[in-house]
Amino acid sequence: MNYPLVFVQYVTDWVADKTRCRPSVAPSEEAALSEMLARCPDVPIMVTFAH
Numbered sequence: 001m002n003y004p005l006v007f008v009q010y011v012t013d014w015v016a017d018k019t020r021c022r023p024s025v026a027p028s029e030e031a032a033l034s035e036m037l038a039r040c041p042d043v044p045i046m047v048t049f050a051h
Contacts, residue, residue, distance in 0.1 A: 008040045019047045 003011070015033060015041060025033075 003039050011036045011040055012045050014047055016047045017044075019045075020050050022050075040048070 011033070015037070018033075
């Protein structure tokens with residue numbers, strides 16, 4: 001089952017924020033993100049890094 005597009009946007013924003021700011025990611029958070037992303041379409045996420 002795939003997630004609704006609004007949820008896909010939420011998850012990709014979450015990944016972009018984590019990538020942009022480079023905070024640490026707890027193992028449980030990484031597992032949750034991986035599980036959610038497995039149900040999302042395979043499309044690139046564009047990220048502008050923070051300075």
